[in-house]
Amino acid sequence: MRVHRQLHGRGALFDTDPAGLAPRLVGLRPHQHRATPFEHPQELPFVVLTGRRGLGKSAVLEELRDAYKGHTPVALIDCESAEFVAPPPGRDAEAWSPVSQALLVIAEQLAEPVTGAGRITFPRLMSGLVAVAAGGWRDADSERIRREVERILLLNESGSWVAGFAGRWAGRVAANVAAAATGTGPLLSSAIEATLESISDSFVHRRQQRAATWWRDYPNASRNARRGLMLLSGHFRAGGTSREHAERHLVRALLADLTDAYTGMLPRMQRIGRPLVLVDNAQSAPGPGLTDPALRDRSEGIADQVVFVTALRGDSRPALRNAVRQTLPEVARRTDWTPDPASASSRALLVSLPPLSADDTLHIVDEHQVPPQLPHAIHRLTGGNPLGITLLTESAAQHDTPSLSELLTSDIRLHEDHDGRPAYVELLDRLVPSDRLEELTVLAAAHDHDSATALAEALLPDDFGPADVRALQTRLVQEGLPEVPGRFVGDPFVRTLLLLRLHHRSADHGRWREAHETLIAHYAPTDTSGARYRLHHELALGATESAVTHLRDTFTALDTRSWLRTLRFVASAPYFHAHDAEGHDFDARDDRRAAIALGHTDAAQRVPDDVDPVLHLRVRRLLYAVWQLTDPLALPDPKVCDRLRFELEQLSNLRPAGNALLWRASRDWPEDALAGRPLRVPDDHDDSGDDGEGEA
Numbered sequence: 170m171r172v173h174r175q176l177h178g179r180g181a182l183f184d185t186d187p188a189g190l191a192p193r194l195v196g197l198r199p200h201q202h203r204a205t206p207f208e209h210p211q212e213l214p215f216v217v218l219t220g221r222r223g224l225g226k227s228a229v230l231e232e233l234r235d236a237y238k239g240h241t242p243v244a245l246i247d248c249e250s251a252e253f254v255a256p257p258p259g260r261d262a263e264a265w266s267p268v269s270q271a272l273l274v275i276a277e278q279l280a281e282p283v284t285g286a287g288r289i290t291f292p293r294l295m296s297g298l299v300a301v302a303a304g305g306w307r308d309a310d311s312e313r314i315r316r317e318v319e320r321i322l323l324l325n326e327s328g329s330w331v332a333g334f335a336g337r338w339a340g341r342v343a344a345n346v347a348a349a350a351t352g353t354g355p356l357l358s359s360a361i362e363a364t365l366e367s368i369s370d371s372f373v374h375r376r377q378q379r380a381a382t383w384w385r386d387y388p389n390a391s392r393n394a395r396r397g398l399m400l401l402s403g404h405f406r407a408g409g410t411s412r413e414h415a416e417r418h419l420v421r422a423l424l425a426d427l428t429d430a431y432t433g434m435l436p437r438m439q440r441i442g443r444p445l446v447l448v449d450n451a452q453s454a455p456g457p458g459l460t461d462p463a464l465r466d467r468s469e470g471i472a473d474q475v476v477f478v479t480a481l482r483g484d485s486r487p488a489l490r491n492a493v494r495q496t497l498p499e500v501a502r503r504t505d506w507t508p509d510p511a512s513a514s515s516r517a518l519l520v521s522l523p524p525l526s527a528d529d530t531l532h533i534v535d536e537h538q539v540p541p542q543l544p545h546a547i548h549r550l551t552g553g554n555p556l557g558i559t560l561l562t563e564s565a566a567q568h569d570t571p572s573l574s575e576l577l578t579s580d581i582r583l584h585e586d587h588d589g590r591p592a593y594v595e596l597l598d599r600l601v602p603s604d605r606l607e608e609l610t611v612l613a614a615a616h617d618h619d620s621a622t623a624l625a626e627a628l629l630p631d632d633f634g635p636a637d638v639r640a641l642q643t644r645l646v647q648e649g650l651p652e653v654p655g656r657f658v659g660d661p662f663v664r665t666l667l668l669l670r671l672h673h674r675s676a677d678h679g680r681w682r683e684a685h686e687t688l689i690a691h692y693a694p695t696d697t698s699g700a701r702y703r704l705h706h707e708l709a710l711g712a713t714e715s716a717v718t719h720l721r722d723t724f725t726a727l728d729t730r731s732w733l734r735t736l737r738f739v740a741s742a743p744y745f746h747a748h749d750a751e752g753h754d755f756d757a758r759d760d761r762r763a764a765i766a767l768g769h770t771d772a773a774q775r776v777p778d779d780v781d782p783v784l785h786l787r788v789r790r791l792l793y794a795v796w797q798l799t800d801p802l803a804l805p806d807p808k809v810c811d812r813l814r815f816e817l818e819q820l821s822n823l824r825p826a827g828n829a830l831l832w833r834a835s836r837d838w839p840e841d842a843l844a845g846r847p848l849r850v851p852d853d854h855d856d857s858g859d860d861g862e863g864e865a
Contacts (some may be wrong), residue, residue, distance in 0.1 A: 176232050179225065179273060179522075180554075181501035182558055183236065190216070190500045190520070191233060194476045197442035199236035202284045204441045213443075214506045214518035215464055215477045217451070217492065219484035221649030222600045223556035224522045226480035230447045241442030242289055242427075244278035246271055247449040248456040259313055261407045264305025267455035270415040272423055276324050279427070279444055286440045289430040291324040292380035293422035296364050298324075300398040300417070303360035304406045318360075360396045383425065387418060417462035419465070419678040424463065424473040431474060443476045452486065460517075461488050468513035483649035484519055486629040492517035496773060524553025527845075534562045540571040540803055547573070549845035550801045551662050556599055566590040573802045574745065577669060593666050600663050602648070608633060610674070613667035614684045614709075616702055618642065623691040628683060655738070665743070665801050672745045685709050701735045708742035713792065715805040721780065721788045722819070729827025733834055740795035746803070766794035766809045766824070791816045798842035810839040826848050 182189050185198045185205075186594070193208035194197050194216070207213075213705035218226045227247070235247040246253075248267070256265035276291045298321045306314050313658055365381055384390065387397030398510040404415040427444050460479060467473070484494070491512040491663040495505065497520055525533075530548035543565060550573055551557030563583070564576040577596075580589030601609055612629050615621035621638045644653055645659070653659035658667060692699030692706075704716040716739050723732060744762070764770060768790055776782040794813040798805045817835035821828045833851035841848050 176225070176228060177532050178525045179229060179232075179497070181497045182229060183232070184501070187502060188506065191236070191476075191478075193504075194446055195237060195241060197237065197241055199233075200240075202240045202441070207443075209285065209506075212356075212467065212508065212516075213474070213476065214493070214504060214508075215460070215516050216461075217484075217489065218480045218522055219520045219649070220482075220522040223554045223596075224524065225555040226482075227449050228555070229522070230449050230478065231592055233445065233447055235576055237442065237445050239556060240284055241285060241440065242279040242281070242444040243445040243447070243454065244275040245449070246274055246447070248453040249450040253453075253455055260317070261305025261307070262301075263408070264302055264402075264404070266412065266416065266458075268458035269298060269301055269346070269405075269419060271455040271459060272419055273321065273324075276423060276426075276445060279446070280324060280326070283440075288326065288425065289444075291426040293383045293426050294379070294419065295321055295324040296361075296384060296394075296398060297401055297419050297422050299364045300357070300361050301405045301419070302401040303357050304402040308358070315474060318364075322364075350510060357399065358395070361395055361402075365398075366395050380426070380429065383422070410768065411508070413458070416458050417465070418553050420459060420462040421466055421471065424471075424475060427475055428473055443474050445476045445478070448477070448479040450482065452482045456481075456792050457486070457488065461513075464488075464513045464516045466593075467516045467577055468508070468510075478819065480527070481519075483647045485519065485647050488740050489514045489517050490517065491515045494518045494519045494521070494752070497760055523698050524551075525555055525558060526553060529553070530558050533558055534565070539565045544570055545845065546571075546804050550665070552660075553599075554662055557596060557662055560592055577666070577802075578673070593669050597670060599665050602644065602664065605644070608641060609658065610670045611666050611680075611684060612638070612641070613658045613671065614688060614706070616655050617657065620688055620691055620702070621657050624684060626686055627687045628680070650713055661801060668743050668744060681709060701738050704739045705742045708739060708796070708856060712795075713789070716792055717785065717789045721785050724784065724788065725824065729824060729830040732827075733830065736792065736795060737799070737848050737850070740792055741799055742796065743818055744796065744800055760797070760803060761792045762797040762800075762807050763806050766790050766797055766806075767812055786814055787819060791820070795838075795848070798838075799848060805842045805845075807843070813842070814839045 170545075176183070180189060182191050183199050185192060185201075188198070189204050192205045194213055196204055196207050200203055218229060220226060230245055231717060234243055237243045237521065237554065243452065248271070253267040253270055256262055258272075272294060282286050282288050296711055299318055301315055302321065319413045349807065350592075382394050384394040384397035384401070385392045387400055390397030390400060400413050401418060404411040406412075417722065431440055431444075448459060451454065456479065460477075463473070463477060481489075491509060491514040493508075493515060494505050495518065497592055499505070500518075500520055504518060506518050526547075530551075530553065531544040534544040534547055547558055547561050552793050560581065560583075561573075564579060564581045566580045567581060568576060570576060570579070578594040581595060582589040585593065597606060608625075608629060611624050611816055612621045615624050618635070618638055621642075622635045625633050625635075625638055642657070650663065651659040651770045653799055659663040664740060671684060672678055672681045688706045689703050692703035694700075694703070696703075700719060707713075708716050720732070720736055720739070723735070727735070744760075761770075768786070771786050771790075774786065774789070776785050790812065794809050794816065797809050798813065813836050817831050817838065821831035822826075828849045834848075837851060838848045
């Protein structure tokens, strides 16, 4: 079963009237063979879609391929695909790299015929790839060499001859190259000579004959194409910066072949859309090896007319330091892009993909028969993360429940030939680095480097130390997750999923308790600055007495803003299922927080003799109200919102100095909760509502 996907909220890329970014660059309307004016007729930007995992970058690239396939040359690769990890069996590692493999795959896709035009041939790239491959043949068997070189030679198949003739030509030339490579003469030289002769065969178009001389301009080739290819092969085998030098010229060969295909009146009349190269997960090899040479050549005046659209996890690559940065809405009608002649990276246009809006979520979820409150709940939980919305919608289609917790923990089948897995497991597989899932599951409960180190010492292997904690923090930022003071994992949706996984690591939730008990001990009672953190983790284990006592006793001692921030942070403790009266886990599904917030349990509550019972119970109700209303897995209860308003109003009467702030909170917080926003501390505009800052 394929998960249904709609690209809601991405119209700025695909709109036709007025034209979105893609049609303005490609020169064609999506899914049509109809021209549209170019926005950048001369030099065009190298588009890089940025953002953290799950924002739909891959979905956008797939839609671009589908929109233009068959209408203009288009290629799509995923740099995290297995075919770019290691050379195929029998291939010498010195004669293979992710970049060389990517260029072969890209050219094969670009060569496919399109409406009104024949196949594009790649004689320059073909000869370069043969020279690279030949550098690793040595004593290889002739049959493997023949198969290897035949695939490369097919890049020069024009498709303009009798059906099958070009393929038979490639097979014949491959046999000649293999024979030359395994003969008695110099292996590499013989293979290159045979390849160059194949390009110069009389039946090949004169444009390709001219391409046979292209490699004579390779540095130090002395205007000799054969020598240029020999040097290319040697540089490639040398590895390091020498290989990068060779790969840059292979990228240039691909672009030169594409430019040649669009040169002259006849090709220009036939091909009305620019070629489109799509690169997913461009932060991984071979991504940088494709991106950097193209940007560098453009900055040095080596022009091409290829539309590059790549997807980058995060946006912090040093090679893109001077890139122009815009949001998706900003490029909807025009791109405010002008490159800096002195900077190669300024040729890139970084476009950040935003989360989906509440309306987008409604349109996606409403395509299924679901409870009416579910779209709002899903958007509130995911923060508009397209992957989260899509998988939760699929879970809702497979399970008849309005509970977000059950949608996350229920098995979801994404493919008919695979068993189902809990939805939160599927989400974490795609939203966090798989090689650090175990560590992140534990550290998601932490607030900073010190608390994360305490958790690592107690619950993770000995070889995961403070340096590894810092490295993981850095990696999360590089991948585009937000930095939020007071949270080791800054993205609320990802943190919720990780904490849910921690909660389910054992049937008795033992790992969950160990993590929170470790942090309770870390923020010892003698550490007054860590009081709010200790109370937060006690609340996560169902122990509320200390939190009520602290909030009650500091109501008049703390300034009002700090007190509100403390209340909000303590009450942000996770609550995955009910606790009994003693705070222990039990299997019932009921959520007792609303009943306590509404005062239904006040009569049974024992208030300490030496405190004001009215203030004590009011603070207790208020704590439970905020706890329920800010829980990302629970829908805000309107009755609890009304009670929250009332309790804050009453507290404002008890604190004349903070009357205005408490009164404002009594208006803002219920409104924020119902709208799915973080609770705002009045007049504190820099506060996100989800951090741990402020006095304790």
